[in-house]
Amino acid sequence: MTELTTIRQLAERYDTLLFDSYGVLVDEAYGLTGARELIDWLESTGKSYYIVTNDASRSIPSRAGKFIEQGVPVPEHRIINSGCLIPRFFRNNNLVGAPTVVFGSPDAYEHVAEGGADILPHAQLEDADVFVLADDAGYDWRTSMNDLVTTLNRKILAGESFKLLLPNPDIIYPSGERAYSFAAAALVDMLESALVRLFGDDPAYRFTRLGKPFAPIFDEAVRRSSESGAGASFVMIGDQLETDIAGANAYGIPSAIVTTGINRLHTTQELGLLRETVRPVYLLESLSTG
Ligand SMILES: [Mg+2]
Structure with missing residues (x-):
């Protein structure tokens, strides 16, 4: 069953609070109700917390600057996005x-x-061993994806190995009021389908995903929190069942759903009926710390 809770209760029960960004603290333009007061309260009480966001299109300083513009002053060291996990992926592999x-x-x-990484221009696609689909912006999709599937096909036939990386697993993102745009993960779905069609389903031809609901972004939060000396219990607060809640559940972290974002289930009864993989432990009706 899903249990009604408050920020204060979660802060008492868990050492570190993890927050999704979009739909929990901010929308495209503004901070959501109570977000500023929440961040002020967390900072003034010294509570351990991190913002874990899939968006890889901005650097951490740029994301922090945007938060300030939105009236939600989250310090840089509290922000973990799927882009900032890229350097560790390169070192670990x-x-x-x-x-x-x-x-x-x-x-x-x-x-x-x-x-x-030794970054090559797109014209040298053939010479690359690693391919990173970091964002939907900055290049022409049609030409680039045609070139990429052609290159990967040739490499597989030649027995050459390669690594494929997708920092942000979100298929779409909100680009205005009730408007959506396709993200890099949509292109990855297309590429992976093509490779399955050409060569069958082989894990070597799949992209490594870093953001929610996958483990690397949670690993980073656990690492940072432990380095800061905080205790080892966590709760993930988010608005999306398939990323925030499913990711936390798979990682073994309790999860709380808010009612301000994409999720349309707003009662503990409705949430309690969800399948276990996406069922939140808590329902958080407001960010109020009062
Ligand atoms: Mg969200």
């Missing part, structure tokens, strides 16, 4: 110095450069 092609915004290139 011995890819420092690896010839890499990036599809994405200038901020995405920065994350990849930080990982020590």
Whole structure:
């Protein structure tokens, strides 16, 4: 069953609070009700917390700047986005110095450069061993994806190995009032379908995903919180069942759903009927700390 809760109760029960950004603290333009007071309260009480967001299109300083514009002053060291996980991916997979092609915004290139990759221009796609689909902006989809599937096909036939990376697993994102745009993950679905069609289902031809609902973004939150000396219990507060809640559940972290974002189930009864993988432990009706 899903239990009604408050921020204060969660802060008493858990050492570190993890918050999704969009739909919980902010929308496209503004901070949501109570978000500013919540951040002020967390900072003044010294509570351990992190913002875990899939958006890889902005660097951390740029994201922090946007938060300030939106009236929700989250310090840089509290923000974990799927882009900032890229350098660790390169180091962990011995890819420092690896010839890499990036599809994405200038901020995405920065994350990849930080990982020590040797970034090649798109014209040298054939020479790359690593392909990062960082964002939907900054390149022409049709030409780039045609070139990429052609290159991967040739590499597989030649027996060459490669790594595929998708920092942000979100298929779409809100781009205005009731308007959506396709994100890089939609292109990855297309590419993976093509490779299955050509070569069958082989894990080597799949993209590694870093953001929610996958584990790497939660690993980073756990690592940072432990480095800061906070205790080892966490709760994830989010608005999306398939990313925030499913991700936390799979990782073994209790989850709380808010009613301000994309989720349309607003009672503990409705939430309690969900299948276990996406069922939140808590329902949080407001960000109020009063
Ligand atoms: Mg959200």
